[in-house]
Amino acid sequence: MSKEIVLVGRSNVGKSTLFWELTGKKVKVGRRPGITQHPFKALVGGVYYVDMPGYGFMFKASKVNQEKTKDLIVEYLEKHGRDILLAVQVIDAASFLDIADRWEGRGEVPFEVELWEFLCDMGLDVVLAANKVDRIAKLDLDNALDLICERLGMLPPWRQWIDRVAPISAKRGQIEPLRTIIAGRLARMTQ
Numbered sequence: 427m428s429k430e431i432v433l434v435g436r437s438n439v440g441k442s443t444l445f446w447e448l449t450g451k452k453v454k455v456g457r458r459p460g461i462t463q464h465p466f467k468a469l470v471g472g473v474y475y476v477d478m479p480g481y482g483f484m485f486k487a488s489k490v491n492q493e494k495t496k497d498l499i500v501e502y503l504e505k506h507g508r509d510i511l512l513a514v515q516v517i518d519a520a521s522f523l524d525i526a527d528r529w530e531g532r533g534e535v536p537f538e539v540e541l542w543e544f545l546c547d548m549g550l551d552v553v554l555a556a557n558k559v560d561r562i563a564k565l566d567l568d569n570a571l572d573l574i575c576e577r578l579g580m581l582p583p584w585r586q587w588i589d590r591v592a593p594i595s596a597k598r599g600q601i602e603p604l605r606t607i608i609a610g611r612l613a614r615m616t617q
């Protein structure tokens with residue numbers, strides 16, 4: 427049975443763009459959220475990479491449809507749990523804090539924090555792909571990553587989490603930190 431590396435996260439954060447970088451398999455990406463509708467798998471180097479649909483704020487999607495997507499993601503993770511080598515939660519690092527603040531302002535737990543906790547509670551090995559760092563000024567990056575980690579329950583400085591946190595720009599093909607983490611897990615698997 428092949429192991430899986432699953433890409434999950436909110437809609438439009440760049441999961442499919444990252445999937446393409448990791449697998450060389452072109453999938454539909456787009457400016458509008460809700461582009462990926464079904465899990466899409468590619469076998470590369472003996473592991474399956476899985477591109478999942480994103481949750482939230484989907485183009486023309488009703489609340490009911492959004493809930494359906496959430497259920498689909500949860501069901502998939504529960505069904506495949508034992509085969510999942512790594513769950514990669516992709517976020518848009520450039521807008522994560524603003525969005526989290528907005529949710530908290532309404533008295534709600536930010537969806538991405540809820541998802542992170544859910545994945546961890548499932549006992550999965552969870553990694554954060556902090557994507558779109560090309561949209562953050564270089565001088566602000568360390569601080570932004572510290573604040574993001576703190577929201578997810580990881581004490582700053584973020585650099586003590588380099589085994590779990592990968593700042594990347596999928597669009598620019600700058601995903602080395604994530605490749606390093608994946609290579610480490612694959613090496614552990616074959617030991």
Ligand SMILES: Nc1nc2c(ncn2[C@@H]2O[C@H](COP(=O)(O)OP(=O)(O)OP(=O)(O)O)[C@@H](O)[C@H]2O)c(=O)[nH]1
Pocket residue numbers: 436437438439440441442443444454455456457458459460461462463478479480481557558559560561594595596597598
């Ligand atoms: N600036 C920037 N834009 C990015 C990056 N990665 C992806 N994008 C853009 O973000 C948008 C959404 O990308 P997708 O890969 O379709 O996002 P997704 O998470 O698969 O979206 P859904 O399938 O709707 O869940 C596209 O316009 C991408 O070009 C990045 O690293 N930096």
Ligand SMILES: [Mg+2]
Pocket residue numbers: 441442443454455461462477478479480
């Ligand atoms: Mg997609």
